[in-house]
Amino acid sequence: MSGMVNILMVIEAEIATTHLLEQIMKACGVHGVGHRVQLLGKLQIGDITPDTIPMFVRCADPLVLPWAQLLVDANRSYAYYIDDNFWRIVGHTPLATYYRHPIIRKSLEFAISHADAVIVNSSELCRFVSSFNARTAVLPTFFDFSLIDGVQPSSTDEIRIGFAGSPSRIDDLDLISPVIELILEKYPKTIFEFAGVLPKGVSIGPRVRFFPHTGDYNAYIKFQATRNWAIGLAPLMDHEANRSKTDNKYREYGACHVAGIYSNIPPYSDVVENSVCGLLVDGAQSSWFDALAALIERPDKRTILANNAFEHVRARYDVSHVSHDWARFFKRLDERRSRDIRPLKQSSLDLKKFYRRLERLKIHLAVVYQEGGCRLVIQRIVRKIRPSR
Template sequence: MASILMIIEARIATTYLLEQIMGACRAHGVDHKVKFLNELQVDDITTDIIPMFVRCADPQVLSWAQLLADANRSYVYYIDDNFWRIIGDNPLAAYYRHPIVRKSLEFAVSHAETVIVNSPELARFVSRFNTRVAVLPTFFDFSLIEGVSPSFTEEIRIGFAGSPSRVDDLDLISPLIEPVLERFPKTVFEFAGVLPRGVETGSRVRFFPHTGDYDTYIKFQASRNWAIGLAPLIDHEANRSKTDNKYREYGACRIAGIYSNIPPYRNVVKGSVTGFLVENTTESWLDKISAMIESPEVRIKLGSGAFYDVKSRYELRLVSGEWANLFTKIDNDRSKNIKPLNKLKFVWNKIWRKMERYNIHLLVIYREGGVCLVARRIVRKILMRV
């Protein structure tokens, strides 16, 4: 049985999703464990396991990748975002632009036995660092929403759920919220995790706090009985490399979705059958939302069409075999000419990488809020250890 050690920086939606597919891979002869990067020890890297770094760009991953490469040990790298092309002046963008983070990311990607992605667009970009790229299918675990009943309402709820980093994409729809509310008295906008800039909450504009727990998040989405789900994406390289997660989630919940007409949605949404694709103009978004509000029959048709499409193509058990086959192949093809891990050299590298890590985080915090914010974060860290 192939044994995969998932190495993560934090528990986020991506890691929850990966644990779902890895759990399903067990039926195909692939086992897995999960370890945080900052808790990883040399003794965890036994000769019978294949490490899989998940979205890791922390300087510590550079030490681990160097250790494994020097010992001729195979490892996998999973990535579902184009970290090189994140735009904006937010802390996330500043972090991934830091030279040490870039160096760590690129070394880990370029020396991986296989880089796993879910997007052809991202595969083309990553191939400049490593030609051993596998595009594996995305998926949805329908067991997460079994028994969840949509709440009854006479409102026409229009929804979006996402992380705060999606605020720029919501600029595409923020100008049309007021016109829609004025024209259609039964409409309500609901935003979970992020609120469009310049939009105030009220009885018909609702905000729900972000949750890092994917199980809670998807159950919430399934229960809200959204008539229309929004999936705006500004057209730039980072967004074109994303996965089609909104389509899978809306489809699984029978929500009629409206999607920006760019990859990844252009590749999967069948126009007027499983959803609507629109150009990124206020007029196009307003016209399509208005048309869907006026036609409940179309909403039901699109929601049902998306449900059966997602069920037939993305159901977890259907795609897990393809993931398992890749891991089994990597396990079988591993080099037998491996060397012992150089623990002494690694210890010194790890200490140095930790210092770099703290310096990067302090710099990002300083850019976000100056000396005061740095001081507050340091005090909070000290108090947490007391």
């Protein structure tokens, strides 16, 4: 089919994933695939014209359920993008509690199982999600080199060892936290830098730096490129949720000429050639110490790994190349969608949205209660109703 394919990205909030996805969608523009972005909470029927294909991005909020039901009833095509295994999140964090809630699971599973296409970026996640929808496709990950064009790394004689991530990554840092003090003692020129999350039991000091988390991916990747890390850390605890993640750290370290040390599990074991583009290590404390020591003591090895990774990332992940695959996928989806569509009914949507908003409120209160009891619930309510100054 000729003409522009119109994709409406529907997101719950602006996070790193949505910023990344916008990069590939913008790159698809030159291939005849246009896109717009709308928040799920502000989505209106008028946003979904007959020639528009909605793509729900990581949406599990109860509000996604009435929208998915409305589209199914009207014989409208939609896609769903997911890059994490929300069913297998470990621990008892608020995030884990949220995704274990029956209503969240119901919304997530209905939206995924009825999508005309589910997009993932890893074969591990594809195997899991395919149990809900056989129309699941693995599309390649990417990196937008334009984000760091002209960015100059800061000049330093320090051997900086870095990690950046969200607070949800704190348990993964347990793999490397025991070796930090040992490395600092043995190698006086080493500095550890953490952005967004600090390992448990590790204190900020002259040789341990902390930088606040930012949800702006463009600013984050520029920050990483300027820090001039000699070594980048990519620890992942070995469990199903982590095995379903994408290879973000490898792409970022490679693009920024950083020698990376990666947990020897998917996604990294799928793409990193050990001792060529990075180092793969198991979960033992001694393995992380030995890998760090090897790269600290051999700057020539760091340079080789960093250069090889850069060339590999440039050849395999450059967004301008990868966008061809994504655009082809959306064009095939557009060709398959039914032209025998029905109008979207506002009346059937309004009542469902009302109930889902009540459910969403109950879920958030339950999560906050588990996090901090009645006191935190009251604080959050007061904060919501207090007039702004």
